[in-house]
Amino acid sequence: MKAIVITTPGGPEVLKLQEVEDPQIKDDEVLINVEATALNRADTLQRKGSYPPPKGASPHPGLECSGTVVSVGKHVSRWKVGDQVCALLSGGGYAEKVAVPAGQILPVPPGVSLKDAAAFPEVACTVWSTVFMTSHLSSGETFLVHGGSSGIGTFAIQIAKCRGVRVFATAGSDEKLAFCKKLGADVCINYKTEDFVARVKEETGGKGVNVILDCVGAPYFQQNLDSLDFDGRLFIIGTQGGAKTELNIGSLFARRLTVQAAGLRSRSLENKAEIVSEVEKYVWPAITAGEVKPVIHKYFPLSEAAEAHQLMESSQHIGKIMLVP
DSSP states (O other), X not given: OEEEEEOSSSSGGGEEEEEOOOOOOOTTEEEEEEEEEXXXXXXXXXXXXXXXXXXXXXXXXXXXXXXXXXXXXXXXXSOXXXXXXXXXXXXXOSBXXXXXXXXXXXXXOTTSOTTGGGGSHHHHHHHIIIIIIITOOOTTOEEEESSTTBHHHHHHHHHHHHTTOEEEEEESSHHHHHHHHHHTOSEEEETTTSOHHHHHHHHTTTOOEEEEEESSOGGGHHHXXXXXXXXXXXXEOOOTTXXXXXOOTHHHHTTTOEEEEOOSTTSOHHHHHHHHHHIIIIIHXXXXXXXXXXXXXXXXXXXXXXXXXXXXXXXXXXXXXXXEO
């Protein structure tokens, strides 16, 4: 099969389409003929050599895909050859075929094309596991998502809105803020021209929000804490702005704040299967009802993975960037 190979750590130009061995499935795995895959920031980190795949995972980038089942392991009962599915991966999505543990596969939601379904697994599992399973965001609460126009952000706005949450989103341009508004964000903040802490306080009568989902890391850490209400929960899923900062622990005590962080890729198979099961149970109905839609900026052929990475790193996109073998 053909797959994107990281020929050496470096810039987008190190991504090359090459002939590689077909993946071999284990007894509890399924082989998928890939219809589409999607870019994630983690792929750019892996390309640079700073985010290696977990032990035993495919060396090729790609953390989600959609496609058709072409073979199943002998312990797999739910899925059969010909099923149209999408899947959460530990790697290997930038390829014509990928082997996936059966517990990380989801049916394509009704009303969503097979190609577009590749936009959902990583964002749905990330947002559901952090914001809802761990931080327990619930109806009537307030939620701030940074990078509201990103793949994560566009999904988080929609799923939070349809669950009765008041949503705040930050983005860096009027175009991106307008898009967040269109998706349902109640308060849109330009982080380049506004102090998001002041705006959050102003919009909440001085209280702050209940939950924050942050991909920036160190530069926003204290500001995030300052933006939380009593019993507020900060969940960090990225360190795009840096990973080291100072914390005045006293700032956590007075308002009983919780700070958490987690990645998705390194979780156990059991944990991933639990998250995928919850996503199918709670998120898929919202997609089927049309309350949550895929937000796709552009499709590239797999051979143009380097150009797709350049676009992602320029941050000019809104929503997901996709690759099609």
